[in-house]
Amino acid sequence: MSKSKAIQDEGRAIAWVGQFVQHAGPRYMQIADFVEQALADGLLKPGDRLPPQRRLAQLLQVDLTTVTRAYDEAKRRNLLEGQGARGTYAAAPKVELAQLLDLSMNIPPPPAGVDFDDLLKQGLAQVLLRTDSGLLMNYHLGGGGQADRAAGAAWLAPMLGRVHEEQVLVCPGAQPVLAALILTLSRPGDIILAEPAVYPGLRAAAAQLGRRVQAVEVDAAGMLPDALEKACGKPRVALIYLNPTLQNPTTHTMPAARRREIARVAARCGVQIIEDDPYWLLADAPPPLAHYAPRQVNYISTLSKCLAPGLRTAFVLLSDPLRREDFMTALRSFVLMSTPLTTALATQWIHDGSAQRLLAGVREEARSRQRLAHQLLAGKAEAGGGGIHIWLPLPGYWTAHELAQAAQAEGLAVTSPEAFYAGPRPPNAIRISLGSIRDSGHLAAALRKLSQLLARR
Template identity: 45%
Template structure:
């Protein structure tokens, strides 16, 4: 697209629906909310209009990012706006809020060929109910997890950890609550958390909600640079480091063992707490040692089953530092979620101990590898991926930028995630993340990848007509 041609549903760079805020007129977030309500009522904002990013609006209004985050959150709760993954916040009812027919934006494991999840669930629950009182499964289970559940977790984590004390494991209903709980106990508003320049949006959202400052550490082909991390530790006095060393989201980079040892050495020298988010290592036959296994007194390790088995299991395992009381994290989780669903946790434990989880994992691995093969064959130059991963990090040619490509893809019925969604400082690369698991049928996935490849490879003039 040429610069002179207007893009459809671009963010409002200078929104006319809101003026300067009055710091003497009550909470600032309620003033933003009131301006939204008024603009919708007067038709200044219409169905399909896309709002500025939270960061852009915060800069325009000269307020904290958390103020805008709170206003947008309440606006979503009231139905004033819709959040569309990878494209931002829209006024409901317009074409901007439609769901793509072929979703390449949602990162999840693919359906396993030759296995029925429904049958596995049915058999697992039947077996579970034959051995466990249903009343127990429907009761409150408060604490870090039962002894059998924590023991099963160590069995699942063993490929990256080796032998592990079950008392170091806390069961969480997914990674996102665990991240929010961890950050709430480790840091206070204004504290600095270090991360890669592009990182998991859920982490960024949790930091914004808690008023934490995220600073990016540059990297190279092997991941985060140890020297840059050491400089940041010296200059910024961070509270923690957040890192995904295995098949990073979105960049797909995996730290080799030597780099993990270098990062661990820096963390140890500065007594830096490490939060290792590891959703993907079980997709690899022989994963590198977990970073947390090199830092038993400093690191937390988060391992969700959402990316390697199924999101609906809502189960994650958190390995805490060796000398820490598990009740510290369990108490923070209790304040957020009360407890994991006992039925799901019990099913996960049953699947792990009977080998069903490993069997399902094998089928998902095979399907993920087949889909990566499709991506390698169909996507244009600039695609980076791990052969066992669930996504591709696609760099764009010069005539595209990610915002325009997202809109052009949407009009083809395709949903992908722009680099902006992952950027720590707002200066994102021209790239998109392509998820390979949400399209159920492999043939349909091939169609989607071919269509997206054609769009990306289009000449500059053709791209302009698409976007």
């Protein structure tokens, strides 16, 4: 074969490759996107052979690892298939309806412009370099070491200002913290006041522990102070539960004036507040309730909704430091300790700035997905800017239960309001989570399918 013929063949072999774009994500993801776009445009057809990884790396002037990861990502998306020594080939299309497109799980989306795999490898390498591996595999019972609590104080500073690290407790996720606070601050048969729409994990914990959740009337700004004060006057009221920023599921954020009023009512009535605040760092929100009434509010900030659920790390501030031992005893009855390795990783990321980069990427991607959802759902959804879910009121010809069933038949999972409302008549709406489908193209396909479903009578 002549040299010019070989060059022409090689040029055709990479004609599907687009131009790398700065700040458009890691290059291995861009290469996988090139493959996906080329298959959609017909530049690559099922059965076409792609260049060997080493040769493609030379042609694109990237390192071999980048191409290897790009091919692995494309295989994960079912775009390519490896045939051993014969090479790598464009795959036949898969039937998307066989896969459930999950719009029900509230997790953060993949961070824009951040190579999460590299971040994870670097973080773990630093943890193993700086920490005795024996300590990472041992018991840790005290609510976090000094470095962990210092990381927690730094993480809470944007919400609450300067926090002394000795006040911070490092715990294994928000759900066991909720249960431990209920055990510490109430007795069986007591009442927990909440808004009509409430996090299902609270209802589950209260039911298991023999407490009752009672709804307090709300308006557009959130829980009504007068209604709260009246409810606090009833026997056996022990706690108030609030998720005031990007509330799950309604996405409402309580304004500052209402937060101050609620804090004053709780103080006047002598009732403790549990402030569950997983989304504050994704929003442009007023200061938390704990800012206005630190002696009345037990504050929870988890990394699960703004960084990654697998970190299983929450930072807690108790309203009364004297309750620390009681709280830790209650917490250990559910889960003995935070996982040392993931706690150390969270601490490392916060101290070296990786957590802030990851958070910025999640915020950017979440806002992009919010815009996509509003575009494809014709602006029907309610959403607070930057959150990872939307609340979609339904047309009168659909009930939430019927739509959820129809969506399931179409390969979509959405969340009905019954999961959040204890009352007999929840609103006719569904919650749509925007982070659980990793690929934004697949998310767009799911939202289009949902929009078409909504249009059917």
